Amino acid sequence: MRNLRHTTFDWLITQGVAEGTAKYLNMLILLIGLSLVALIVDYVTKRILWRFSAGVAKRTKTNFDDILITNKLPRNIAHIIPLIILIEFVPDVFADFQYFETIVEKTLKVIAILLTLKIIRSFFNSIKDYLKTLPRYKxxxxxxxxxxxxxFAWVLGVFxxxxxxxxxxxxxxxxxxxxxxxxxxxxxxxxxxxxxxxxxxxxxxxxxxxxxxxxxxxxxxxxxxxxxxxxxxxxxxxxxxxxxxxxxxxxxxxxxxxxxxxxGGRRIKRSVIIKTSTIKFLTDFDIERFKKIELIDEYIEQRSKEIKKFNTDNGVDKSILINGRNLTNFGVFRKYLQTYMDNHSAINKDMTLMVRQLEPTPQGIPMEIYAFSSDIRWQNYEYIMADIFDHVLASVGFFDLEIYELAIANTD
Structure with missing residues (x-):
């Protein structure tokens, strides 16, 4: 290129071209020639690097090199060689035009920095994509x-x-x-x-x-x-x-x-509000009736004997039901729900499981189920919770209890 600089200029002079015009034509011819060389080198380098990297990627077991190709790292690296050629020979092309030489050299150096940033970005994106394929980094x-x-790279590049x-x-x-x-x-x-x-x-x-x-x-x-x-x-x-x-x-x-x-469990924390007016002590007739409920028949039998023995030993006057110790339909219902939850196959027994009575409200007394389903998937969890409370709502009436419902006055 350095020899061509003088050869082309001298040839133009011998052809009768004015010296000023010869300088511009000489610069234009050298610029076109250098550009063509850079484009050819760029094309050849890209093909060579692509075939080499593709061959290496096929022979290796890791997928990191495939990710490098996907993020165009070899292609971006291929631009380095033609850029070096341009930076090296630009002073020869613009030897007679110092002002243009300075502008073009600075432009090429800026392009070199941007290309470096592009290569860094491709490399880091490849690392990111590769790490995302590893279970521990997903x-x-x-x-x-x-x-x-x-x-940080862009800040340094801009500086x-x-x-x-x-x-x-x-x-x-x-x-x-x-x-x-x-x-x-x-x-x-x-x-x-x-x-x-x-x-x-x-x-x-x-x-x-x-x-x-x-x-x-x-x-x-x-x-x-x-x-x-x-x-x-x-x-x-x-x-x-x-x-x-x-x-x-x-x-x-x-x-x-x-x-x-x-x-391993998803919390169920929901309550039903029982009307206070339906809570009562159980009579002997009620107790015999509730003994037919299989989940709590043994509990009622045992508790009835304990209560009867306590009242007899203490000479309690049972002509009035409130005297002494008694079972209530609300307490028996709570025990029934506790037993029902203990036997439910979809409840995680290793986590907190209880049926509790909450503080009374103006509407009634909330009876809350606090437990954890063994299936945490949303759809299955909702099904389990609905199944439980379908049973709760349907069983309330068997204990002579009622669930509070807001009555809306008829204005007609």
């Missing part, structure tokens, strides 16, 4: 880590570009930005908050990909499908996508259902 916020690395364009050394340019730090912090406030939040979320293991979270403030109720530096994406149960700022996970309150999912 639920980790890999996107956040990659974005952090890329932010280098400005340094090239302004002629200021990289170190002096970085120092000069210190005076504008307040403005920079303001511009990158969300990014900085997201960066800090990503670190805290990761260290404290607050959220993983695949976790079911409920975030009422943002209307999110579903599975986490992506965690990156700025946002967390949640796919709600109606298949809509809710985007939550990452820093909101540490500044606001949300519910993560992972503990329930890992516990």
């Amino acid at each position: 639920d980790k916020p890999i996107d956040s880590y990659i974005q952090i690395f890329m932010i 280098a570009i400005f340094s090239i364009l302004t002629g200021i050394t990289f170190l002096n340019f970085a120092i000069s930005l210190g005076t504008a730090s307040a403005v920079i912090l303001l511009i990158f406030k969300d990014t900085i908050l997201g960066f800090v939040a990503s670190i805290q979320v990761s260290i404290n293991d607050m959220v993983r990909i695949g976790d079911w979270i409920t975030f009422e403030k943002y209307g999110a109720d579903g599975d986490v499908i992506e965690i990156n530096l700025a946002t967390v994406k949640v796919q709600n149960w109606d298949k809509t996508i809710t985007t939550i700022p990452t820093y909101a996970l540490i500044s606001d309150s949300f519910k993560n259902w992972r503990g329930m999912m890992n516990s």
Whole structure:
């Protein structure tokens, strides 16, 4: 190229071309020639690297090299050689045009920095995609880590570009930005908050990909499908996508259902309100009638003997039912529900299981079932809970009890 620079110019002069015109034509011819050489080298290099990388990928067992090809890393690397050729021979092309030479050299150096960033991005994206194929990293916020690395890379790249364009050394340019730090912090406030939040979320293991979270403030109720530096994406149960700022996970309150999912049981906590006016002591006739209920026949038999013995030993006057010790239909019903839950095949017996009486309300007395289903899948959980309370609601009447229902006055 250096010999051609003079040869082409001399030939144009011998052809009677004016010296000024010869310089421009010489530059144009050399520029076209250099561009063609760069394009050819680029094409050949890409083909060679692609065939080489594809061959290596076929022979290896790991899929990391396949991911590198998918993210176009070999293709981006192939651009390096033609770019080096352009940077090397541009001074010869613009030897007579110092001003253009400076502009083109700076442009090529900026392109070199951008190409380097592109290669780095392809490499990090490949690492991200590969780690997501490993079971131990599937639920980790890999996107956040990659974005952090890329932010640092882009910051350094932008500094280098400005340094090239302004002629200021990289170190002096970085120092000069210190005076504008307040403005920079303001511009990158969300990014900085997201960066800090990503670190805290990761260290404290607050959220993983695949976790079911409920975030009422943002209307999110579903599975986490992506965690990156700025946002967390949640796919709600109606298949809509809710985007939550990452820093909101540490500044606001949300519910993560992972503990329930890992516990082997999903909580059932629901009550029915019993009308207070239907609660009564049991007569001998009631006791004999309730003995026919198989789940509690032994309990009633045993308790009746204990109560009768206590009342006899203490000379209790049973002409009035309230005297002494007695069974109530409400207490027997609670025991019936406890026994029913103890024998229910879909309830996890290794976790808390109880039927309890809550504080009376103006509507009546709540009878609450507190237990955990052994199947945590939503659809099955709802079926189990519905099956239990179908039985509860249907069995109330057998104990001479009634469930509170709000009566609406007829205004007609």
